[in-house]
Amino acid sequence: MVMEVSQVADQRYEIAHLKLVPKRHVGRMVAAAVVLALLAGLVRAFAMGQIEWNYVAEFLFAPAILQGLYNTLIMTFAAMALGIILGVLIAIMRISGNPVLSSIAVGYVWVFRGAPALLQLLLWFNLALIFPTIGIPGLFEFRTVDVMTPFVAAMLGLGISQGAYTSEVVRSGLLSVDSGQYEAARTIGMTQMKMLRRIVLPQAMRVMVPPIGNEVIGMVKLTSLASVIQYSEILHNAQIIYFANTRVLELLLVASFWYLVVVSVLSIGQHYIERYFGRGAKSIRATI
Amino acid sequence: MSNDILVKAVEVTKNFGSFRALDAASLEVKKGEVCCIIGPSGSGKSTFLRCINLLERMDGGAIWVNGELIGYRRDGDHLHEISDAEISRQRRRIGMVFQRFNLFPHMTALENIIEGPVQVLNEPMAEARDRAMALLDRVGLADKAGHYPSELSGGQQQRVAIARALGMRPDLILFDEPTSALDPELVQEVLDVMKDLASSGMTMIVVTHELGFARNVANTVAFMEAGKMEEVGPASQVLSMPKSTRTAEFIKAVHN
Missing domain, CATH: 1.10.3720.10 (MetI-like)
Known part of the structure; x- marks a missing residue:
């Protein structure tokens, strides 16, 4: 009896072979891109800015x-x-x-x-x-x-x-x-x-x-x-x-x-x- | 006072605000005797026990341990409260085992036992260590010496706590519901250690709900209710043929 029921229903429940597609975190990717862009801008500003890095190195010690x-x-x-x-x-x-x-x-x-x-x-x-x-x-x-x-x-x-x-x-x-x-x-x-x-x-x-x-x-x-x-x-x-x-x-x-x-x-x-x-x-x- | 009486409590009274926790409670325990205190919760059993080693200060009455008045010094017809250092000295000879074990969690089983002898009795470390190992062996936990309390079961922790009390070479050990916080299957191992201790001649006062233990091990049983010692007598008599109807009702209720 039990066997018969599962045989009738089996088509729908056999999903083990299907390919899994992970959820895409679009929001996360956008947020990361924005923050990284801002960070890059900041680094560039410091690099281009009128900071004499050789002075920093000279006075460090x-x-x-x-x-x-x-x-x-x-x-x-x-x-x-x-x-x-x-x-x-x-x-x-x-x-x-x-x-x-x-x-x-x-x-x-x-x-x-x-x-x-x-x-x-x-x-x-x-x-x-x-x-x-x-x-x-x-x-x-x-x-x-x-x-x-x-x-x-x-x-x-x-x-x-x-x-x-x-x-x-x-x-x-x-x-x-x-x-x-x-x-x-x-x-x-x-x-x-x-x-x-x-x-x-x-x-x-x-x-x-x-x-x-x-x-x-x-x-x-x-x-x-x-x-x-x-x-x-x-x-x-x-x-x-x-x-x-x-x-x-x-x-x-x-x-x-x-x-x-x-x-x-x-x-x-x-x-x-x-x-x-x-x-x-x-x-x-x-x-x- | 007779020489073989170790603990003598006379009309001990204690109030918590307007609540009278102990109402002229008296008890005598002889050297080498086991006395079980039974009774409903809130009847003052633990408070009575805690008055004996001054964890609670009594409001009236007096307690002698080994002939020494606890907490006071008598000077003619004056009673002077003794200093903190004197209280600490009196407590050394009175061991206590708590319901919730109260092992020191930052010390291993061995260190828990060594702590009192080394720090309070100024025993040499090597001697204290040897004695502590022997005590751990006695409670069946020699292989757990290096374990922290958090790594031990409740029953094992309570056995270490008993060994810690023994480490101080006490005249008397007070047990405050020693098996009440344990899982049922761990109760017997603790009771076995206590039974072994009783047969070695240790004087013990045990607040407990384990009437079976009281029947098998205790010499005397005291039934407390509403801060009073309702009935005190030989264990077999109090537990099997109580004179007080309240005692009888309590024992019947516990058995059901």
């Missing part, structure tokens, strides 16, 4: 540029280190049971997230206007202008405002750790500090690394603000050179090139850090 690059890296590292230390501290204060510490943490984030980084840099740099000397009376005292060098002012301005952002990243990391982990750590007799260091932070890091990586990359470029207060980072040095030789765009391209190199290297580093802190965790890719 100029000592002043490399020194600026070095200073940019140092500042990124210093400001970010300060930002992360403050961020962890403020986040722990925020979630602590102490209402005074918790309120101070909220206030810190409010104030330092509320003013532009450039303004904060200028505030620190000009601190001598209101406090001619700083120190603890009777113990030590310095003239503010001696202490508040461009480096220190930039590090404080960038690091302290970064701390406000990073504390929120750290806090979200701490909140992402299951309460059962805190309980298990307490149950084996860990003190608060040991629990944070050994159990909670390593797990929070998995959540914190991508946004902190983002912030480090942001900081590389944010350090260019320090050029305003005469810190000789790469953009500042590039400007000094083009003030002298008027090759503005060439030197800006040199600086762009180095920023791109640094950011690329950092992105690769972030990948490995994520892999380290992701140990033991199932890949999220499998669930999407």
Whole structure:
């Protein structure tokens, strides 16, 4: 019976031998063609434009540029280190049971997230206007202008405002750790500090690394603000050179090139850090 | 207090806001004894267990473990709350096994067991490692030492969690519904390890819905309801001939 039915109907259902014609993505092809044409135009404009590429090549490895690059890296590292230390501290204060510490943490984030980084840099740099000397009376005292060098002012301005952002990243990391982990750590007799260091932070890091990586990359470029207060980072040095030789765009391209190199290297580093802190965790890719 | 009493809880009371989770709950557990706490959900079983190792702070009553008052220091007619460091010290001797295992996911099975002995008891790494391997062998997981919790089944994770508790050389282990989060076919392997532990003389307080385990392994059974210890007695008596009608109703409901 079953055989008979399928024999009657078989003509219509035998399509396995037919040739398959894939759908043609006309829209995609048009869009790609337009974008490629625009890109070609852009490349041509730069090639034909009055850019002296030999200047770009000449200054790419100029000592002043490399020194600026070095200073940019140092500042990124210093400001970010300060930002992360403050961020962890403020986040722990925020979630602590102490209402005074918790309120101070909220206030810190409010104030330092509320003013532009450039303004904060200028505030620190000009601190001598209101406090001619700083120190603890009777113990030590310095003239503010001696202490508040461009480096220190930039590090404080960038690091302290970064701390406000990073504390929120750290806090979200701490909140992402299951309460059962805190309980298990307490149950084996860990003190608060040991629990944070050994159990909670390593797990929070998995959540914190991508946004902190983002912030480090942001900081590389944010350090260019320090050029305003005469810190000789790469953009500042590039400007000094083009003030002298008027090759503005060439030197800006040199600086762009180095920023791109640094950011690329950092992105690769972030990948490995994520892999380290992701140990033991199932890949999220499998669930999407 | 008699010498062989390991845990003595006297009229422990705990409120969550206006809800009275524990209402003058008292219990005694002797050294080497297994005590199962049964009862409907929300009756305060887990809260009672968590008061013993100070994961919850009680509002009234007192608990002694090994003759030591938990969470307070008595000074004449004053009770002083002890410091965080003192609390950590008291917790070291009280193991706990959770419903949801709570293994440290960033550490392998072996590292989970070593963590407490090395970081808290300051045991040398080599010694802690040897002991941890022996404990893994005891729970039948010697071949999983290098695996992360995410690579283990629920039953295997819970057995590692038991080994982690044992790593601290506890006087007492608290089990908070240790098989409730497991797939049915994985329950027995965990109960077997617990049974083995009981026969080795470990003092255990087990919050459980496994009445079969309670019948076979427990010395005493406590039935809790509405934050009170409704009935406490020898396992065979409470489970087979309960005096309280509420206990009888509960046991009947579970069996159906």
